[in-house]
Amino acid sequence: MRFRILRADNRSKARCGEMETSHGTVKTPVFMPVGTQATVKTLTPVQLRELGVEAIICNAYHLSLRPGEQIIKDMGGIHRFMGWDRTIVTDSGGYQVFSLRNISRTSDEGVEFSSPFTGERIFFSPERVIDIQIALGSDIMMPFDQCVPYPCERDDAKEAMLRTDRWTRRCLAALSKRESNGQALFGIVQGSVFRELRQESVERLGEMDLDGYAVGGLSVGEGRYLMNEVLGYTVEKLPWDKPRYLMGVGSPADILDAVEHGVDMFDCVLPTRNGRNGCAFTKGGKIKLFNSIYREDKRPLDDTCDCYTCRTFSRAYLRHLFFAGEILALTLVSLHNVYFFQEMMRGIREAVLAGTFVRFKEKFLEVQEKEDSK
């Protein structure tokens, strides 16, 4: 994997770059729609491509449980399996496994838990998650990390951070012994909201020559202020020449904040989940289609938007589809929301290239917040 910074902003830490994976170029800062189960919910790969999506993220944990990574491997790998020939990142499933805490047993060796489908006991280790991700054939793999809840005691956060470091070394060692077709491996910085822990995590992971660095354990309830504080002292210590990925983030405001701190990659369920719930992102703020004010509204979701949904359908029609329980509603609003995020990222990249990112951010949020508060 190659990463090239095209321009760094003078007035903030924002950067604009290009990532080359085995499946094409990804312009950064990039937002990756979530395709946990090897599908970005409700959208076809052709629709994603038309929306300009260059990378998505799938989940090794979910796919290893169902349908099983061996089936996907036998089908020719995850790209072939799901009909998506651009970049695929796979999350290891650390986050998912540690959400099952009451049914899992954790040791330095790994984590034992029950399959939610069969009840069968399953063991995840750093080596195992690398094997799964090699079988899937994603372009960028994430190591097995221990996630802590928020809030969290410093000692627990430290233990999880150190374990994540040890596990990452084992992932790297496992990867070096296996044939992987040039799959990249990132590190995941942990340490909750503790400055020294985050910085120790960065230092330790920095010793390994990983292909990129993710910040984990944020956007878990700590709020915008604390997240910015953590990003402030974490991101600047990360290797300059490697892509930086803020996992599970986020809202337009969170993304703009993080880009300002120098983050290059994002993923979040927000555009698709909100889409399925009838909530559309627009340049003028969010629209909740169940609201009766849209009953006879002839306007598109966003009259400055060029997506298929906005070019074709009124708010009144989309609202009708939601009330009639029609699946097309979920598809059309998901499609619009993914396009909204794509367009926002395009705007961010253009602004960084033009040296106007800070103004872009201010203006973007000003309009959104003014309308949201109406």
Next chain:
Amino acid sequence: MRFRILRADNRSKARCGEMETSHGTVKTPVFMPVGTQATVKTLTPVQLRELGVEAIICNAYHLSLRPGEQIIKDMGGIHRFMGWDRTIVTDSGGYQVFSLRNISRTSDEGVEFSSPFTGERIFFSPERVIDIQIALGSDIMMPFDQCVPYPCERDDAKEAMLRTDRWTRRCLAALSKRESNGQALFGIVQGSVFRELRQESVERLGEMDLDGYAVGGLSVGEGRYLMNEVLGYTVEKLPWDKPRYLMGVGSPADILDAVEHGVDMFDCVLPTRNGRNGCAFTKGGKIKLFNSIYREDKRPLDDTCDCYTCRTFSRAYLRHLFFAGEILALTLVSLHNVYFFQEMMRGIREAVLAGTFVRFKEKFLEVQEKEDSK
């Protein structure tokens, strides 16, 4: 509306033609996917267009209850509302209203029933359903008809047939008094499985110069044998130079039978409903994706099919999507099934033009039935 027969088969009553509506040409025999709520379930208008669909059918009853025909009219009519610029037929909702028998009061004037959404008392008359359909702006309207269940006493069938005749005359009168932008009106032949009633219905409706003739009240449980018998003595009496429409039909076998009797138009929920249930039509018979034999099946649904789903995805992937509860599964199999019906109709039209329809039908059913019985 214009209808032109391009070729009539020598060895059967099959015909191949072209219907011109205000929204384009429809090649017949045609299969119209069902878009009851102003959406063909799970599919975008662009996808329908790419599948080659030239006409769909929506439902005046459903749309008048929700969102209300006035909203659709204010939005510029049903084509604009749902983003579909080809032909739209609207069913009057007679079938739906008479399915609510226990809560409706029927007289010669019309039918009173409660809205399933608001409980509000609603009155449907022949004039009212014409007004609704004019507001919607469909290309082909259906008159308000009284449907009877199957089986049905001859006296009840006769009464309903005669009432349908009187109501059709009122529909035609109402239409002639209103501005309708050239919307066509069909008649609906009733009479259950009684030869004299069907023929009387045909004669009565034939006195009016309607734009086309539908056969209603079939495919309601009478079975393939009886349906063929009714079609045999009904369709041949219909005006030769007008399109003939068998409502709510049906399976590939039923469609092939009816084409052989001289029917030109069909609609049915089968491809989309089966698609949402994980059941795919293929040239080799039906495939139920929940079956475990498809768990690792690398083949497309139908390896002779050129649809997007078959060009891109394996049975194993589609099965995975169904098991994961993913909406994309419903979209992809619906898309394939609609394409299957489109392709079957294309095959039928080509065979009629080539004078080989009877052989086409035999061969088509032979392969299907052989595989279905495996």
